[in-house]
Amino acid sequence: MYGQTVIDSGTIPTVCRQCDMRCGIEVSVKDRRIAHIAGMKAHPQNGGRLCPKGPAAVDTAYHPERLLRPLKKNGGGSFDEISLEEAMAEIADRLAAVADKHGARSIAAWHGEALGFAQQEMYPRRFVHALGSPNFLSVNSLCYVSRYIAYRLVQGYWNPCPDFRNARCIVFWGANPPLSHVTFMGPVEEARRRGARLVVIDPRSTEISRKADLHLRPVPGTDGALAWGLMRRLIESGRYDREFVSRYSVGFEDAAAYARAFTIEKVSGMTGLPADQIEECGRLINDSLPQTVNYVGVSLEHQENGVNTVRAIACLGGLAGAVDRLGGDPWPEPLGERSLTLYDELPLLDEQPIGAADYPVLYELYKECNTMKAVGAMLGGGPYPLRALVVSGGNPVNTNPNTSRVAEAFAGLELLVVRELFLTETAALADYVLPAASFLERSELHLYAHYQWVSLSRRVLQIPGVLDEYSFWRDLAHRLGFGARYFAWQTEEQVNRWLLEPTGVSLEALEQHPEGVQYKPVRHEKHRNRPLATPSGKFEFSSQYLKTLGYPALPVYQEPYHLHNRSAEFPYLLISGARKREYLHSRYRNIPRFRRLHPHPEVELDPADAAALGIRAGERVRVSSEIGSTVLAARILEAEQTLPGLVQITHGWEGDGNVNRLTFDGITDPISGFPLLTSVPVRLQR
């Protein structure tokens, strides 16, 4: 057995990072080996509960296929093992050579979901800037940042977890939390026991829709029209939060004028929803004001007008009076920790970040380069070439749209380095694959903005020769000559202490309280005493900032791609990415007990469609879109589980069953650059 735990036996309290919920866990250790993982009762996020993926961290940590030694691609295209010292020295030399030849800006770092959206992401951001490249890329180009941008523009903050517990009406727009955000369900169920109403907006029947008082099943991509229809109804009822609107908002008159066109009849025509259901939804919201929560899922981002759809839903929340309210959408206060990024110190103003000219809002608000544009730049279509890339914690060749284009781009790089636990499709293309530490082998801060809570995860396991993220970037920085200046901390523990210094929360306090501490009590209605963090300081129904950049100021509704590109060739509509409880994107399919539950990729379809196409359960079906095709098994749903003509494929399968062979990278949200991963026109053939 490789690797040993940091104690001989006992329990180590820490944080699960098998997904971004970051539940508190207790890791039992026996004879220097992890024996099992249980939930931590005192942790506010999960109160002791775990999903099946949590305990499976043991299976991953000791997986027989886990990478333990660096690999280098040889002339024949296969890999040889090399020492860590050799690998790091060669990678540093080759990065220096690429920088000499094409400039530092031709080097990029790409960060995936497995490392989270906070501390681990800051190391590559810091590294590329210290090196002189503005090109930090990540999974954020297709996850959550459209929501973040939309809410930032409208109200100055995005709360990843609104106040379900105290809500009287909860509306889930294109989200399925029992599978995707299981920690939401405790508070949701508590609110339900006190009588809160639950509305689910999803064209498909899901675990959450089956619990709902009202399930609306719109035509995919038409949620924006529904949001405007609900706004119109609320405005005309006169029951919207007039005090909030008059004192704390801008653009209301314009929004109210635009909303007038969205009559129930018209919205019914646009969304395919029966008028009485829209009316009922409006009534449930109106009867619970201001304690309403609108939670937007990822599927609304994976559309070509995602930012404006989410802005419209945020506007609905403002009218409802949910802004910074108990039972609404609280405005989290920051911990005030230090930042590891160098955007102030080294803004690199002369170097154009890839994609920033196309998606200036993404860059200005999130300091992020768009990955689809970066793939283009790798293929020679950028403002300048991208020639070297370090990927960590992601599997973009599997999870990004138009995967064959991503693979082609990665294969053509002068240097590709991938830090991984397993030899994935992305890693297989690399010049060097470095074994990476799992979350059980690092120590980092975890912020839970909605509870204003911070906790510390700790190192449980140590594997010789396997570097954690900080040590990797630090080692490379020292070899390239800027380590002493920008990566001076010896260990991640020292980084943690430095980050916390200005906050009033000490590392010792977090060590003594493994469940974490609340850094500030949650207070509401702060906008009464200080401006919202928008350009005007007010809630923005309409955005002058966007207008200056050439976008419409209002979050206008736009008909989705599939409705204005109807084609007889691609008569079906594909939703991709509905989550499975046991898998996370391309992860955990190598855990046998999970694999038995979902052994292979499937296309889920309506029984009437299957009958019309002559497809029987389990038969192989070719699904094709404008850009590619894939073959997988048919799963015929029960009647009413999906809309006729609508099929679903979960992403994350390697090879032939990968739905991202069909998804579009060329059709993107004009503000955020997010790709069209859902609502894709397709054809099905037996």
Ligand SMILES: Nc1nc2c(c(=O)[nH]1)N[C@H]1C(S)=C(S)[C@@H](COP(=O)(O)OP(=O)(O)OC[C@H]3O[C@@H](n4cnc5c(=O)[nH]c(N)nc54)[C@H](O)[C@@H]3O)O[C@H]1N2
């Ligand atoms: N088990 C598990 N949990 C996960 C993940 C995982 O892979 N596995 N991934 C994690 C990550 S990174 C993310 S981003 C979250 C995502 O989690 P969620 O945001 O909850 O997304 P999904 O679970 O995919 O549910 C999306 C739902 O939207 C519906 N939908 C599709 N198109 C439309 C549309 O146009 N309108 C509406 N109203 N609905 C639509 C789909 O039918 C689907 O049921 O999950 C996280 N949690």
Ligand SMILES: Nc1nc2c(c(=O)[nH]1)N[C@H]1C(S)=C(S)[C@@H](COP(=O)(O)OP(=O)(O)OC[C@H]3O[C@@H](n4cnc5c(=O)[nH]c(N)nc54)[C@H](O)[C@@H]3O)O[C@H]1N2
């Ligand atoms: N068609 C379609 N595609 C989608 C989506 C969809 O809904 N539909 N959803 C999108 C969304 S929301 C997201 S977030 C992305 C996710 O896309 P990615 O960021 O590519 O995430 P994963 O596929 O989970 O890849 C994570 C990789 O990191 C490795 N890993 C695990 N732990 C560690 C670690 O501690 N360190 C390092 N270095 N590596 C580790 C895992 O082995 C795995 O190969 O997928 C997107 N792709």
Ligand code: SF4
């Ligand atoms: S929901 Fe599951 S995988 Fe995610 S942090 Fe909690 S236990 Fe871990």
Ligand SMILES: [Mo]
């Ligand atoms: Mo995501």
